[in-house]
Amino acid sequence: MPFITTSDGTQIYYTDWGTGQPVILSHGWPLSSDAWAVELKLLADHGYRAIAHDRRGHGRSSQPWQGNDMDTYAADLAELVEQLDLHDLILIGHSTGGGEVVRYAAQHGAGRVSKIVTAGAVPPVMVQSPANPEGTPIEVFDGIRAGVLADRSQFYKDLSEPFFGANREGSTVSQGARDDFWRQGMLVGLKGAYDCIKAFSETDFTEDLKALDVPIFLAHGDDDQIVPLVAAAQKSIELVKHGTLKVYPGAPHGISGEYQAALDQDILEFIAS
Template structure:
């Protein structure tokens, strides 16, 4: 299986499918590159080279308790991209991965990145404060940390329900998606899963968004219960210089079903030359 070792000795697993212009995909918490499998396959089928990595401490990458901060995540991504010598690049990120690709593009991607796509992404900042009254209270993130410590296997199964909007009336519940969310979550090391909560909730991406000098597509479900749109994409669009906000009516946080089909079509249209 393809792996790359970062400058601090962390082994990063990645998939590399197809040929053509490169597209790099960054997953959300607590998942892995498996979360992008369908998109990677369809991107490869459409003539792109689709690369998706497991963040440090997640999936099949090194189960380390070190480096769980957004600067390190973005540096890992930069080192992987430099190792593969990728240029004329599109970066795509979901949730935490959306923050990762925004920071990467802003701080490392000059001369390499041509477009950015985020879906249900955490920027500008998730946690509530006086400056961000639309944000999520810190108590919610404390609850996530407590759930990870107490019984993360059951916690992930429970979290998958609002993640995919299965708690909404009339939702077509997929036990398979719930089970796979748990499976991917359990591949993440406990330290990584715990520490990453602070990373995705408290990192401020305001200056990264302002610094972006390439087009960005900000995709977000209107019924995202995990990263509510009012504190996320609706704020980010006002901070970027060349942004397109695409709202998917009634769509949840998790990318699946009709939302997934629509998002893939919009991504392919946005990244086409």
Template sequence: MPYITTSDGTELYYTDQGEGRPVVFSHGWPLSSDAWRKEIKLVADAGFRAIAHDRRGHGRSQQTYHGNDIDTYARDLRDLVRALDLHDVVVVGHSTGGGEVVRYAAEYAEGRVRKVFTAGAIPPVMLKSETNPEGTPIEVFDAIRAGVLGDVSQYWKDLALPFWGFNRDGVPFSQGLVDDFWRQGMMASLVAAYDCVKAFSETDQTEDLRALDVPIFIAHGGDDQIVPIEAAALKTAEIVSKGTLKVYDGAPHGISGAYQDQLDQDLLAFIAD
């Protein structure tokens, strides 16, 4: 399996498919690059080079005790792009991966990024505060941490329901999606899964969004129960200078079904332009 070694000595697994201009994918918490398997094939089939890595502490990458924060994630992405000598890159991030690619493009891109695409992304900041009343209360994130430290195997199965919107009336249930969420979640180290909660909920990326000088496509499900749209995409669209916002009515946080079909069409159109 292919690996690169980051500047702090961490081994990151990645997959690399196709040829052409590069498109680099960053996954959400607590998943792995497997979450992008369909998009990797579609993008490679469309004539691009599709690359996706497992974030440190997740999937097949090294399980480190330190560095489970947005800035380190972004520097790891920089190291991957450097190691593969990629240029003219489109970076694509879902959820926490959206925060990762935004920080990377704003601070560490070194002129290599031409576009950014996010879906259900965490910026600008998820945590509720006096200056962010639309955010999510700290008690919700404390409950997530308690779930991770408790019966984590059952917690991933429980979390999969709102992640995919299966707790909503009329949404077709897929045991396969629940099982795959559990599988990927169980591959993450407990330290990484726990520490990443603070990373994705408390990192204020307002200045990252202001610093972006390339086009960004901001995709978000209208019924996202994990990263509510009011404190995320709607605010991001107001902050960035070259943003395109698209809300997918009734779509959840997890990318599947009709939502995935439409998102993939929009992604292919965005990277081809």
């Protein structure tokens, strides 16, 4: 299996399929690069070099005690890009991964990044504050931390319901998709899973979004129960210079089913334009 080793000795696993213009896909919490399996094949089939990594603490990557924060995640991505010597790079990030690629592009990606796609992404900032009244109360994230510590296996099983909108009438998400969410979640080290909650919920990406100078496509479901549209993409589109926002009616946070099919087609069209 391919790995890179970062400057602090962390091993980062990655999948690397196809040839052509490189596309890096960054996954959400508590998942791994496996969450992008369909898109990896789709992109490779369409003439791109599709790469997806497991964030430190997640999947098959190392589970270090330190560095489970957004700055280090972005730095790890920078080391992956540099070691693979990637240029004219397209970035795609879901949820937490959306924050990771935005921070990487803003702080490390000058001259390397050509386009960005985010889906259900956490920027500008998730947690509620006087300056962000539409955000999610800190008590919700405290509850996630408590659930991960108390019984993370059951917590991930329960979380898969709102993640994929399985609690909505007419939902067609399969039990298999929910089981795979659980499987990927159980690969995350407890320390990495716990620390990442703060990283995805409290990191402020406002200045990163303002700094982006490349086209960005912001995709978001209007029934996202994990990262509500009103506090995320609807705010991000006001901060970026070259942004396109597409809202998917009825779509949940998790990428599956009709939402996945529509999003994948839109990704192909955007990155080819």
